[in-house]
Amino acid sequence: MLGLATPRQLAKAGIVGMNRRNVELIAQNNPRHLYPLVDDKLQTKKLAEENGLDTPALIGVVRLTGQIKEVHDFLKPHPQFVIKPARGSGGKGILVISGREGDDYVKPSGSLIGFEAVARHINNTLSGLYSLGGKPDVAMIETMVDFDPIFDRFTFEGVPDIRVIVYKGFPVMAMTRLSTAASDGKANLHQGAVGVGLDIATGKALRAVQNGTPITQHPDTGANLAEINVPHWENLVRLSARCQAASGLGYLGADIVLDKSEGPLVLELNARPGLAIQIANGTGMAGRIDRVEQLIARDNPPEDAVWRANWSMKHLAAI
Ligand SMILES: Nc1ncnc2c1ncn2[C@@H]1O[C@H](COP(=O)(O)OP(=O)(O)O)[C@@H](O)[C@H]1O
Ligand SMILES: [Mg+2]
Incomplete structure (x- = not known):
């Protein structure tokens, strides 16, 4: 049980804890002067538009x-x-x-x-x-985003979003958040939304949690959460990597929604993304971050966002 493990046991399971997140991932990769770009959604919208990243108008x-x-x-x-x-x-x-x-x-x-x-x-x-x-x-x-009907059964009165954690341009972990009666049309975990970990290679569901507890069905619609398979997956992962390049933040949470007619749109960017995504995935992201570091140290990979997204989809799923 992740919830009962000691910090040491969690570190062994590859879970990034608060300390590493704050001291290493955020402080070393996200210069403070860039925070306003993502803490102010108007600035984020401008940034997205300037960089050709699609976003709700x-x-x-x-x-x-x-x-x-x-x-x-x-x-x-x-x-x-x-x-x-x-x-x-x-x-x-x-x-x-x-x-x-x-x-x-x-x-x-x-x-x-x-x-x-x-x-x-x-x-x-x-x-x-x-x-x-x-x-x-x-x-x-x-x-208002008119979400892709593929999500109809999996969300209750609200637009689901897809959170992708991007580390130095490499998307490392993803989840979708589904609104519930408790979350009142919003897909925020702290409001009672469901978090579903997604395979970074395919966009298929891995595991689901609500308020930190594993679940298998959507609490309001009853749909089987294991059937989620996010469409436009490759474009969505590439969009997350392009958000990293545009913002300059080395550790970023990109929130993306799938619009019925417009496809993946950037909803917001976070300089301090939370760690619950690891619980939704049933695995930690430390191993993936280490793989990215090894790649950077060894191969000096291209900066290109699409190249990095493609590499992640090919190499990080099984870690
Ligand atoms: N344009 C929109 N259309 C439909 N739903 C939206 C829209 N913007 C936000 N929401 C809903 O509200 C949630 C939170 O919005 P977001 O912009 O990410 O703000 P916050 O910083 O409060 O998380 C989203 O996950 C989504 O469910
Ligand atoms: Mg949000």
């Missing part, structure tokens, strides 16, 4: 409380959208609107809210209620 930004009253009319041409704090994390403050009924806004659960509730949400966002350090923020409005 930005509809608008609300910066001042005085602008809130204009939002209802402004959003009329956009039946589906998502409002989020530019400096939010962990799924906090994300409001997903999947349609309209008259003047009301429809949430993915089917419940209706009026514009006052949307306005209140934006106001709270501007005041920093959901943001890093509680500091005043701006509210981003972007298009």
